[in-house]
Amino acid sequence: MGLRLYNTLNRKTEDFVPLADPVKIYTCGLTVQSEPHVGHIRAAMIRDILMRWLSHLGYRVMALENFTDVDDKIIEKQKEQKRDWRMIAQDNISTYLSACDQLNITKATFYPRASQHIEEIIALIQRLVDGGSAYEKKGDVYFRVRQFPDYGKLSGKSIDELVSGARIAPTELKEDPLDFALWKAAKPGEPYWFSPWGKGRPGWHIECSAMSMQYLGETFDIHTGGEDLIFPHHENEIAQSVAATGKPFARFWLHNGWVTLTGEKMSKSTGHYSPIKEVLRKYSANVIRMFMLKTHYRKQLEYCCERLDEARAALASIITFLDNVTQRHGEAKPIPEPQMLNEFTDAMNDDLNTSRALSVIYELINRGYGVDEVKIAASVKYYLLLLGFRQQVEVVIEPYRDVMKIVAEVEEKLNIANKQKLLDSMKEWFYHRIIGIKHVDELYPKTIAFLLQMRNELRKEKDYELADYVRKRLLDNNIIVDDQGIDASTYRLEVK
RNA sequence: GGCGGCAUAGCCAAGUAGCAAGGCGGCGGUCUGCAAAACCGCUAUUCGCCGGUGCAAAUCCGGCUGCCGCCUCCA
Numbered sequence: 001m002g003l004r005l006y007n008t009l010n011r012k013t014e015d016f017v018p019l020a021d022p023v024k025i026y027t028c029g030l031t032v033q034s035e036p037h038v039g040h041i042r043a044a045m046i047r048d049i050l051m052r053w054l055s056h057l058g059y060r061v062m063a064l065e066n067f068t069d070v071d072d073k074i075i076e077k078q079k080e081q082k083r084d085w086r087m088i089a090q091d092n093i094s095t096y097l098s099a100c101d102q103l104n105i106t107k108a109t110f111y112p113r114a115s116q117h118i119e120e121i122i123a124l125i126q127r128l129v130d131g132g133s134a135y136e137k138k139g140d141v142y143f144r145v146r147q148f149p150d151y152g153k154l155s156g157k158s159i160d161e162l163v164s165g166a167r168i169a170p171t172e173l174k175e176d177p178l179d180f181a182l183w184k185a186a187k188p189g190e191p192y193w194f195s196p197w198g199k200g201r202p203g204w205h206i207e208c209s210a211m212s213m214q215y216l217g218e219t220f221d222i223h224t225g226g227e228d229l230i231f232p233h234h235e236n237e238i239a240q241s242v243a244a245t246g247k248p249f250a251r252f253w254l255h256n257g258w259v260t261l262t263g264e265k266m267s268k269s270t271g272h273y274s275p276i277k278e279v280l281r282k283y284s285a286n287v288i289r290m291f292m293l294k295t296h297y298r299k300q301l302e303y304c305c306e307r308l309d310e311a312r313a314a315l316a317s318i319i320t321f322l323d324n325v326t327q328r329h330g331e332a333k334p335i336p337e338p339q340m341l342n343e344f345t346d347a348m349n350d351d352l353n354t355s356r357a358l359s360v361i362y363e364l365i366n367r368g369y370g371v372d373e374v375k376i377a378a379s380v381k382y383y384l385l386l387l388g389f390r391q392q393v394e395v396v397i398e399p400y401r402d403v404m405k406i407v408a409e410v411e412e413k414l415n416i417a418n419k420q421k422l423l424d425s426m427k428e429w430f431y432h433r434i435i436g437i438k439h440v441d442e443l444y445p446k447t448i449a450f451l452l453q454m455r456n457e458l459r460k461e462k463d464y465e466l467a468d469y470v471r472k473r474l475l476d477n478n479i480i481v482d483d484q485g486i487d488a489s490t491y492r493l494e495v496k
Numbered sequence: 497g498g499c500g501g502c503a504u505a506g507c508c509a510a511g512u513a514g515c516a517a518g519g520c521g522g523c524g525g526u527c528u529g530c531a532a533a534a535c536c537g538c539u540a541u542u543c544g545c546c547g548g549u550g551c552a553a554a555u556c557c558g559g560c561u562g563c564c565g566c567c568u569c570c571a
Contacts, residue, residue, distance in 0.1 A: 027571090028571070029571080030570095030571075031569080031570075031571095033569090036571090037571085038571095039570085039571050040571050041571085042571065043571035044571080046571090071569085072569075073569065073570095155499085155500085155566080155567090156499065156500065157498085157499065157500095157566090157567070158498095158499090160498095161498050161499065161567080162498090162499095162567065204569085224571095225571060226570075226571030227501090227565080227566085227571080228565080228566075228569095228570050228571065229570075229571070230500095230566075231499095231566060231567065232566095232567085232568090233570085255571095256571070257501085257502095258564090258565080258570090258571070259571085260564080263563075263564075264564080264565095265564075265565065265570085266570095266571085267569085267570055267571095268569090268570065268571095269568095269569050269570060270570090294508075294509070294518095294519075295508080295509070296509085296510080298501095299501095299502080299509090300501085300502075300564070300565090302508090306507080306508090306520095307507095307508070309520090310507080310508065310519075310520045310521085311508095311519095311520090313519085313520055313521085314508095314518095314519050314520065317519085317520095320533070320534090321534090324533075324534080347510090353510075355509060355510055355517095355518080355519095356509095356510055356511085356517075356518085358510095358518075358519080359509090359510070359517055359518035359519075360517095360518090361518090362517095362518055362519065363517080363518075366518095459529075462529075464529060464530070467529090467530095468529095468530075468531085471531080471532095480532070480533085481531090481532075481533095482531090482532055482533040482534085483528075483529095483530095483531080483532075483533085484527095484533075484534080485527090485528090486528095490533080492533085
């Protein structure tokens with residue numbers, strides 16, 4: 001069984017078969033009027049998982065993620081902050097891209113910006129005007145919603161319901177209150193571009209149609225984004241695209257559930273959100289990834305420290321297993337073990353069920369200790385990489401200085417205590433072992449291993465005070481010591 | 497008001513008809529100088545409530561309750 005994806009278009013899980021090679025994906029990215037938060041990252045994470053899994057299945061992937069960098073809100077910000085809208089946009093885009101980078105989120109093939117595609121946008125609007133789907137009024141251009149028969153299909157709304165909702169801002173310029181703006185005439189002081197309808201700027205929605213058509217063609221495979229975009233944004237995208245081309249637009253619509261904070265949806269307009277920048281200060285990329293993948297992407301996800309701490313604990317048990325196996329048998333290459341590969345694959349093929357996929361990893365570990373642990377570690381590593389976790393190799397050089405300091409401290413204490421034999425072995429280690437080290441990366445684990453060996457000598461001599469001191473000092477540097485008997489102590493890095 | 501989603505153990509979370517995955521936490525044990533890790537065992541006779549269909553329901557149908565959201569800018 002191949003990949004199946006839940007398609008919002010008909011509320012069913014369907015077999016995914018791409019139109020052609022490569023698979024073409026469009027993700028609705030940010031409107032960049034304010035800083036990116038955890039909710040935005042979740043949407044990016046879904047694109048990442050989708051891209052990784054498609055690649056794993058052997059597809060080539062072309063993915064676009066847009067930035068809507070000119071709209072009403074950002075113009076408001078410009079007025080408020082007295083800063084050029086382009087600067088505001090660039091700041092938020094930089095923050096977002098650097099967070100994605102830290103989080104090991106696969107880069108989209110291209111990140112098009114609305115403001116850099118005005119020509120294409122104008123051409124598309126012109127096409128709609130020429131075809132009778134849109135009309136100009138005093139420099140604005142509106143889309144005729146009632147002329148599009150399938151309007152509401154994606155969001156499950158009927159035009160009549162929308163009218164009775166009556167929350168739509170009435171504008172005397174619109175022929176019908178349901179019509180939406182494709183182009184907005186510029187007011188004094190606002191950014192503008194020249195168009196057949198005068199000075200103005202694009203409305204929200206049209207940029208996504210124009211840019212996706214430009215790079216992916218008039219029909220493409222998958223469109224992703226947050227659930228909150230279904231209406232009106234994605235509904236409008238479909239209407240204006242299909243009205244212009246007469247062809248189907250995106251074939252699959254994937255929508256992720258939102259991230260909540262104290263039970264309520266994160267939203268930048270209400271200020272009820274956690275900026276990703278802050279979250280990254282407290283938790284590592286792998287922990288944040290674990291937090292997100294533990295829940296299926298279509299479900300609501302509550303953001304709070306307890307959830308993040310739990311994700312950290314869940315991740316730590318996997319990492320500890322891998323560390324233990326590595327220290328017993330050496331570094332294992334990530335190779336899938338056929339036994340559980342089917343289960344993992346089934347889970348991922350079932351609408352990217354990462355929660356189930358993770359449980360496969362735990363089941364492997366549970367059966368892994370003792371028997372076949374090398375094979376199982378190799379397999380676990382393989383799955384972690386598929387899910388986008390970073391290898392633990394990202395050990396920083398920074399703690400290494402302190403490790404050397406600890407060696408010096410121990411030396412001094414041994415000196416005071418008159419432990420000549422241990423001092424000698426210490427010196428020997430330095431003069432002989434250390435010279436054999438070819439790379440600084442080796443120095444770090446080898447020095448720790450030496451400290452553990454030294455500590456075990458102390459334990460044999462029942463000098464628990466100094467032995468505990470070594471353990472304590474290593475812990476200060478996030479290195480946890482596990483005694484597996486008097487001669488076999490291992491260490492692991494505390495998961496942050 | 498209209499439309500939609502969700503409700504599974506202390507917490508998180510899979511499961512959409514055939515004996516209720518997994519994680520976190522907790523408890524007991526083995527190991528141990530201590531600690532930790534690891535291992536073993538236990539931790540939902542029941543899936544928000546009430547009815548219905550079926551040999552069989554967490555899963556399908558109807559009703560109710562609660563929470564969240566969309567209908568206005570939103571990932």
